[in-house]
Amino acid sequence: xxxxFNGINPSNVKNICCIGAxxxxxxxxAYFLAQGYNVxxxxxxxxxxxSLRSLIDTAWLSLxxxxxxxxxxxxxxxxxxxxxxxxxxxxxVQESAPEDIQLKQVLYEKLGRLVPDHIVIASSTSxxxxxxxxxxxxxxxxxxxxHPFNPPYLLPLVEIVGGEATDPVAIQWxxxxxxxAGKAPLVLKREIPGFIATRLQEAVWRxxxxxxxxxxxxxxxxxxxxxxxxxxxxxMMGPCLTYHIGGGEGGMxxxxxxxxxxxxxxxxxxxxxxxxxxxxxRLIEGTDRQAGDSDYAxxxxxxxQGLVAIRNALEEINSE
Amino acid sequence: xxxxFNGINPSNVKNICCIGAxxxxxxxxAYFLAQGYNVxxxxxxxxxxxSLRSLIDTAWLSLxxxxxxxxxxxxxxxxxxxxxxxxxxxxxVQESAPEDIQLKQVLYEKLGRLVPDHIVIASSTSxxxxxxxxxxxxxxxxxxxxHPFNPPYLLPLVEIVGGEATDPVAIQWxxxxxxxAGKAPLVLKREIPGFIATRLQEAVWRxxxxxxxxxxxxxxxxxxxxxxxxxxxxxMMGPCLTYHIGGGEGGMxxxxxxxxxxxxxxxxxxxxxxxxxxxxxRLIEGTDRQAGDSDYAxxxxxxxQGLVAIRNALEEINSE
Numbered sequence: 001x002x003x004x005f006n007g008i009n010p011s012n013v014k015n016i017c018c019i020g021a022x023x024x025x026x027x028x029x030a031y032f033l034a035q036g037y038n039v040x041x042x043x044x045x046x047x048x049x050x051s052l053r054s055l056i057d058t059a060w061l062s063l064x065x066x067x068x069x070x071x072x073x074x075x076x077x078x079x080x081x082x083x084x085x086x087x088x089x090x091x092x093v094q095e096s097a098p099e100d101i102q103l104k105q106v107l108y109e110k111l112g113r114l115v116p117d118h119i120v121i122a123s124s125t126s127x128x129x130x131x132x133x134x135x136x137x138x139x140x141x142x143x144x145x146x147h148p149f150n151p152p153y154l155l156p157l158v159e160i161v162g163g164e165a166t167d168p169v170a171i172q173w174x175x176x177x178x179x180x181a182g183k184a185p186l187v188l189k190r191e192i193p194g195f196i197a198t199r200l201q202e203a204v205w206r207x208x209x210x211x212x213x214x215x216x217x218x219x220x221x222x223x224x225x226x227x228x229x230x231x232x233x234x235x236m237m238g239p240c241l242t243y244h245i246g247g248g249e250g251g252m253x254x255x256x257x258x259x260x261x262x263x264x265x266x267x268x269x270x271x272x273x274x275x276x277x278x279x280x281x282r283l284i285e286g287t288d289r290q291a292g293d294s295d296y297a298x299x300x301x302x303x304x305q306g307l308v309a310i311r312n313a314l315e316e317i318n319s320e
Numbered sequence: 321x322x323x324x325f326n327g328i329n330p331s332n333v334k335n336i337c338c339i340g341a342x343x344x345x346x347x348x349x350a351y352f353l354a355q356g357y358n359v360x361x362x363x364x365x366x367x368x369x370x371s372l373r374s375l376i377d378t379a380w381l382s383l384x385x386x387x388x389x390x391x392x393x394x395x396x397x398x399x400x401x402x403x404x405x406x407x408x409x410x411x412x413v414q415e416s417a418p419e420d421i422q423l424k425q426v427l428y429e430k431l432g433r434l435v436p437d438h439i440v441i442a443s444s445t446s447x448x449x450x451x452x453x454x455x456x457x458x459x460x461x462x463x464x465x466x467h468p469f470n471p472p473y474l475l476p477l478v479e480i481v482g483g484e485a486t487d488p489v490a491i492q493w494x495x496x497x498x499x500x501a502g503k504a505p506l507v508l509k510r511e512i513p514g515f516i517a518t519r520l521q522e523a524v525w526r527x528x529x530x531x532x533x534x535x536x537x538x539x540x541x542x543x544x545x546x547x548x549x550x551x552x553x554x555x556m557m558g559p560c561l562t563y564h565i566g567g568g569e570g571g572m573x574x575x576x577x578x579x580x581x582x583x584x585x586x587x588x589x590x591x592x593x594x595x596x597x598x599x600x601x602r603l604i605e606g607t608d609r610q611a612g613d614s615d616y617a618x619x620x621x622x623x624x625q626g627l628v629a630i631r632n633a634l635e636e637i638n639s640e
Contacts, residue, residue, distance in 0.1 A: 062624045149549040154627040157548035184548040194587030197549035202588040203527040219606020223558020228477035228504040229469040229517035231554035238543025267514030268522040270590035286539020304382045307474040313633035
């Protein structure tokens, strides 16, 4: 730990520097503009500006449909190819440069000098570890991974994790800031490859690739199965709460005791861990915490209402 | 093949026999009633009727919100514990008895005698194979797996697969009938454990269990990550088309060439298959077929519109 981080109040952030003109960098810029922030986009080359603005214009249609913050406007976007200028006035930096570790290390060495050291720098990286990214930065305490889901202007999740030299206070600051900015931050306990959501997504993708390789399913079969089966449920309820409801009045405990043995069945190429008493307990306690005061009938009704809303909403779109 | 199946016109089905009073049996009964069919529910014991009716009443709230077919009414439900009576007038049988292979074998032996042999009998089984279920049935040609997703009255998917003695014509009949009845049928190329959707779902679940076991994520983290990350996308677009869009103008080919090496990274406990030229080609051809005439910008816009609709719909529910 080389710094003792002392950031500004997350509610006082006004100016955000977004690095990168690709779909992620542009997506973040559009999102922050829609939330009413001033955004300075740093472009590697000035000729990237038209493509950046076109991506932002597309995102804006959706952001308007979701509702803009007071004073939000694309006019609050400023583009520059001068990193020092982009960095100078930023209250927060969201970096979405290409996924190249050497490129990022050089960039963080520069940012470490140019950005005042009480300002948090978040990386959108999906595959690199902050410990590596920050290795040449002189002020690494405030550098944190803030990994969004594509498109960043529509999916709320941001996974947050520090590197070895990251100050835990900066991690908490970032979670607080994203919350103020309307995102759904998830702080990881430690660096794991692929974070949490990408690991889950990658498990689906790899199982799908096995089925397509073995001629058990076509590309269309895979997508059709997801969209018409578990997909709509996952838009509103994760796998744990889903199984909790699947267990009826008996909840997760009943579900595990009933279907636990199925973990040994070849229902996926992924081997399951042993369902130890400890794991059983964690699952039951965790879903109990999630369910809170809601009994089975209430959770069941909430799930159904959500699914009806999703189906009706998608049908309206499709019939337009 | 012991029969040469010659079914009635799927559009002429009027009377449906639903076997089973649990959430799946009741869910099917509610769904078919809402589609305007007459339903005879076979109950193992007459005292199951109140619980069956309570499950149907709950489902009905959602089915009304989605829109009932003309003439649809819960009054068209008839309950009986006389299997011969339930079977006699059925134009179609949906069996959702407990997942016990011996119980199902005995049941199919009886159904094989009681149900006229031009009538299809579909099993809701999620874990058993039709080859085993039909082994004691004298007329197995018309017995087929028709595996729904829970709740069957809200999720459209039904996975269809025959056993060794199933007539392919009966499989096609079942797909045609489910389509007429408003479901989304998916015919599998062959029997594989867990079918397609459950295999994908199970891959997520097992990866989640590993993370919870290793203290890398809590139960709440898993659900939070899905619901705020890939979940909403999966409600409207499968993983293949998602990556096709993720590849921008270059589509799936660009995506595979760029991110293919990531399959070797430890982003999930599930090992990926080799990305052979054949697999690459299948993925590109399959997503091309799915995309049809839609270019990148159109697909991108459709995805965004769907996500906005889902988010607004869920927000409306949550604010009630």
